[in-house]
Amino acid sequence: MEFTGRTWKFGSDVDTDAIIPARYLNTSEPAELAKHCMEDADETFYDKVKTGDIIVAGKNFGCGSSREHAPIAIKAAGLSCVIAFSFARIFYRNAINIGLPIFECEEAAKDIAEGDKVKVDADSGKIVNLTTGKEYQAVPFPEFMQKLIDAGGLMKYVAKEAKQRA
Amino acid sequence: MGMTITEKILARHAGLDNVEPGQLINAKLDVVLGNDITAPVAIREFEKLGMDQVFDKKRVVLVPDHFIPNKDIQSAEQALAMRTFAKKHGIVNYFEVGRMGIEHCLLPEAGLVLPGDLIIGADSHTCTYGALGAFATGVGSTDMAAAMATGEAWFKVPETIKFVYHGKLKPWVGGKDLILHTIGDIGVDGARYMAMEFTGEAIDDLSVEGRLTMANMAIEAGGKNGIIAPDHKTLDYVKKRAKRDYQVLASDPDAKYAKVIEYDVSELEPVVSFPHLPENTRPISEVGNITIDQVVIGSCTNGRIEDLRVAAKLLKGHKVHNEIRAIVIPGTQEIYRQAMTEGLVDIFIEAEAVVSTPTCGPCLGGYMGILAKGERCVSTTNRNFVGRMGHPESEVYLSGPAVAAASAVLGRIASPEEVL
Numbered sequence: 001m002e003f004t005g006r007t008w009k010f011g012s013d014v015d016t017d018a019i020i021p022a023r024y025l026n027t028s029e030p031a032e033l034a035k036h037c038m039e040d041a042d043e044t045f046y047d048k049v050k051t052g053d054i055i056v057a058g059k060n061f062g063c064g065s066s067r068e069h070a071p072i073a074i075k076a077a078g079l080s081c082v083i084a085f086s087f088a089r090i091f092y093r094n095a096i097n098i099g100l101p102i103f104e105c106e107e108a109a110k111d112i113a114e115g116d117k118v119k120v121d122a123d124s125g126k127i128v129n130l131t132t133g134k135e136y137q138a139v140p141f142p143e144f145m146q147k148l149i150d151a152g153g154l155m156k157y158v159a160k161e162a163k164q165r166a
Numbered sequence: 167m168g169m170t171i172t173e174k175i176l177a178r179h180a181g182l183d184n185v186e187p188g189q190l191i192n193a194k195l196d197v198v199l200g201n202d203i204t205a206p207v208a209i210r211e212f213e214k215l216g217m218d219q220v221f222d223k224k225r226v227v228l229v230p231d232h233f234i235p236n237k238d239i240q241s242a243e244q245a246l247a248m249r250t251f252a253k254k255h256g257i258v259n260y261f262e263v264g265r266m267g268i269e270h271c272l273l274p275e276a277g278l279v280l281p282g283d284l285i286i287g288a289d290s291h292t293c294t295y296g297a298l299g300a301f302a303t304g305v306g307s308t309d310m311a312a313a314m315a316t317g318e319a320w321f322k323v324p325e326t327i328k329f330v331y332h333g334k335l336k337p338w339v340g341g342k343d344l345i346l347h348t349i350g351d352i353g354v355d356g357a358r359y360m361a362m363e364f365t366g367e368a369i370d371d372l373s374v375e376g377r378l379t380m381a382n383m384a385i386e387a388g389g390k391n392g393i394i395a396p397d398h399k400t401l402d403y404v405k406k407r408a409k410r411d412y413q414v415l416a417s418d419p420d421a422k423y424a425k426v427i428e429y430d431v432s433e434l435e436p437v438v439s440f441p442h443l444p445e446n447t448r449p450i451s452e453v454g455n456i457t458i459d460q461v462v463i464g465s466c467t468n469g470r471i472e473d474l475r476v477a478a479k480l481l482k483g484h485k486v487h488n489e490i491r492a493i494v495i496p497g498t499q500e501i502y503r504q505a506m507t508e509g510l511v512d513i514f515i516e517a518e519a520v521v522s523t524p525t526c527g528p529c530l531g532g533y534m535g536i537l538a539k540g541e542r543c544v545s546t547t548n549r550n551f552v553g554r555m556g557h558p559e560s561e562v563y564l565s566g567p568a569v570a571a572a573s574a575v576l577g578r579i580a581s582p583e584e585v586l
Contacts, residue, residue, distance in 0.1 A: 013354055013443060017551040022530035026233060026240035028207045040553040060355035060388060064549060065530070066290040068207055068306035089359050089390055090290055094306035144190050144320065155211050158312045162215075 001122040003080035003101070004130070005052040009114035010041060012058030016091065019062065019070040030076035033069050037077040051078035054120070056112045058084065062091025071100040081120055083127060083138070085109040096145055097154040103127065103138035111136075168418025170326045171395055172361040175301040175415060179284040187325040187424070195225070196300075197279055198313040199287030201269055201526075202230040206247045207307035208288055212314050220255050221317030227259040227278055228252050229269040232526045237533040267498025267524045270294040270382060270466035274374075275498055280404055281396045282413025286310070286319055291466050291548065293384045297377035298404060299396035299415060304385060324390045325424035326361040327352075328417075331368035333432030338582040340476070341376030342468055342546065342566035344368065345383040346437040347429070350447030358388030360424060363417065368431050369394060374403040375472040379566075382467045383548050386444040438544075438579060439564035442552045450569060450581045460543040461486075461574040462555075463567050464495025464522075465529045468546035471496075471504050473567040478510040480571035480585050481517040487577030492519035493528065493535045519574065531555045537562075544573040 018041040020033055027033070038045040055061075055074065061084040062070060071094050074082065081101035095102045101122050108127045112118060116131040125138035141149065151157035169177065169184065177185040179193035198221075200208050205228055212220075220226045228248055233241035252260035259278060266272065270291050273279045281299035285292060288310035295302035305319070313319050331344060349356070362384045369377065377394050384392030394400075395416040404412065435449040463469075463477050474496060486492040494514050496502040502524065505511050514521050528535030529547040537543055537556030542563065545555065550562035565573070568582040575585050 015549075015551045017530070017549070017554050021553050022203075022532060023553075025203045025530075025532075026238060026244065028210070028244070040558045060358060063354055063388060064290065064385075064551060066288055066292075066304040066306050067203065068288075068308060069203075071306075072207075086355070086358065088355070088388060090304050090306060090385075093309065097306060097308035142190060142322075154308050154312050155214060158315060159215055162315075 002119065003052060003054065003122065004117065004119045005054045005080050006050065007054045007056045007112055007114060007116050007118050008049065009112070010055065010057040013060045013063055014041065014057050015064035016062055016067050016070040017064055020067065020073040025067065025069055028069060030072050033073040034076035037073040046077055049077055049079065052080045053078065054118055055079055055082045056109055057082065058109060059086045061087050063088035066090045068094045068098060071095045071098050075100045083108050096148055099153040105136050105138040108136035167422065168420035170361065170363060170417040170421040171299065171415050172301055172326055172363065172391060172393055173323060175282060175284055176321060176323055185323045187323050189323045190320060191323060192318055192320050193284055194318055195286055195313055196283040197225055197227055197285040198310060199227045199229070199269060199273070199285065199289065199292060200310050201232050201289055202234055202241070202245050202248055203232045204288035204307045204310065206244045208310040208314065209247060209251045211308050211311035215315055217315050220314045223256045224258045226257055226314050227273065228257055229261050229266055229272060230263065231266055231268050231524065232530065233532045234266065234525060235263050235523060265499065268466045268469055268526055271469050271497030271501065274298060274378060275500055277404065277407025277409055280408050280410070280412035281400060282415050286313055290385045291382050293389065293392050294378050294382040294466060296384065296391050296393035297374065297381035298400055299394060301391055301393065303391045324359055324361045326363050327357055328363045328365060328423045328426045330426065330428040331366035332428060332430045333368060334371065335368055335431060335434065338436055338568040339434055340566050341372050341379035343434060343437040344431060345380045346439050346444065346447050346564065347434060349383065349387045349444045350437065352387055354386060354443050354445045355388040357384065359390055362387065362389040362392045364392060364394045370397065373472055374399055375470040378470065379467055386548060436566060436569045436581060438569060439550055441550050441561040441563065444550060444564060453579045456542065456579045458544050458573055458578060459490055459541040460535060460537065461490065461492040461570050462528050462535055462543060462545040462547060463570050464497065465526065465547040466497065467548045468567050469495055469497030469501065471501050473546065474501070474505050474510050476567040477571040478513040480568060480582055481519065481575065482513045484517055484575045484585065486518045486574045490574065490577050492574040493522060494519050495522045496524060498524055528555055544570050544579055546570050
């Protein structure tokens with residue numbers, strides 16, 4: 001799978017309260033959550049973002065709460081993927097589980113500027129900045145996680161496994 | 167080669183003799199936890215699988231605590247979804263209002279999490295239970311859903327950082343100050359993906375409550391789990407509560423650590439974390455004059471009886487400053503009753519603080535103490551991110567209960583020494 005989109009840049013330690021403030025967690029409807037995506041970091045984010053756009057962030061993206069509402073909000077807001085220097089552990093796991101593509105790449109996270117057009121090949125982890133022409137390689141996923149990604153997330157993987165056992 | 171306590175627990179639950187950091191394992195779970203925010207999403211995913219039962223009715227634990235008692239209609243709907251699921255599946259450990267508490271205060275108290283356990287919870291502060299010598303970590307709702315179905319989860323065995331705390335703590339310095347000091351030192355991603363093992367004289371001297379506070383905030387340094395090997399205090403605590411067997415484990419002397427970090431904490435002062443990250447720590451003597459609007463004493467970090475005793479000691483004979491609000495939230499019904507029996511609730515009310523039913527409420531900006539634009543709060547909770555307790559332009563300063571109570575009296579961030 002390939003994603004091409006405009007990038008939105010954020011700094012380090014973007015926490016899940018910034019991605020989706022807890023005051024909106026009285027619902028888990030993706031479309032509702034999407035409206036408040038990144039609201040406390042950028043109030044007008046949802047209005048500006050277009051389907052296929054890409055978030056680029058620094059270290060420890062998604063730190064804090066375990067709320068899966070965070071990757072759900074990003075996905076439902078139409079963003080195609082997140083590229084970061086590094087991800088907080090629970091966010092990383094949640095993103096894979098729900099099928100939000102994420103890419104860990106120190107150089108790309110540092111170099112790419114807000115508004116650059118970027119292309120990501122999800123299978124190879126190759127990232128191309130179409131604005132500057134520069135190419136990057138994301139850290140590959142361990143084999144097991146790649147299996148989860150290929151299955152379309154954890155629940156589909158569990159269902160498949162259960163079927164095979166039966 | 168030797169193993170750490172974290173590696174031993176993971177190996178046992180994966181049916182392996184040994185595990186090494188980096189290894190991916192599939193492991194059996196002792197407890198799977200969810201709350202009113204995370205469980206509804208997990209339930210939706212679980213139901214998609216079309217399974218007619220959970221893996222074990224006693225080991226799935228559901229606690230409505232975040233926006234409970236229901237804060238609005240939508241929260242009521244979420245609580246109802248969880249209640250309906252619990253009924254349908256005969257969940258033994260579903261805790262209704264009146265029996266519930268803040269999950270990470272409640273589960274240890276109820277003896278549901280024990281030494282040697284492997285626990286996942288759809289709440290990031292699940293790492294709290296590591297204080298009892300368990301491996302406990304936060305996950306998302308989908309992991310919870312899969313675990314409710316299979317009783318298993320996959321893990322990457324983490325590397326361990328060993329923290330050694332030398333020396334005796336000064337008065338008014340506790341577990342919260344130790345963990346804030348640690349996060350201030352290593353940063354909010356200083357232990358990302360790693361196990362944090364807390365050891366040393368100062369840890370031995372801490373009560374079980376103080377240790378729960380420390381392990382609770384391992385996540386604020388990015389940690390996968392925080393863990394403290396059980397000792398006689400742990401065993402005294404769990405013996406009277408446990409209703410099943412448990413395993414007392416410890417790290418081998420030749421266990422391998424990614425890093426060993428040592429602190430002499432004998433001169434450590436109470437610590438305050440400034441907005442907007444827990445790593446922005448300052449000793450109380452370097453805080454300066456910061457006026458406040460609200461104080462919150464409670465949460466899964468500091469809502470235990472020992473915390474309330476510390477707060478009461480400072481509030482006794484004083485009034486909450488006339489320009490601020492002080493909100494005290496006992497972590498569970500049992501803690502609430504204990505606080506009444508000991509006369510602590512009387513002291514709080516006499517001091518003109520409010521005492522609330524157990525809820526996570528204000529900690530995550532849910533309700534029961536939301537901040538307006540520009541307001542400042544000293545809170546014994548665990549996060550001071552932008553907008554965490556209300557308006558994005560409000561501020562949260564994290565501290566232990568002693569600084570919070572002293573600040574409530576003086577109306578500015580204050581040292582306990584200034585009040586006594």
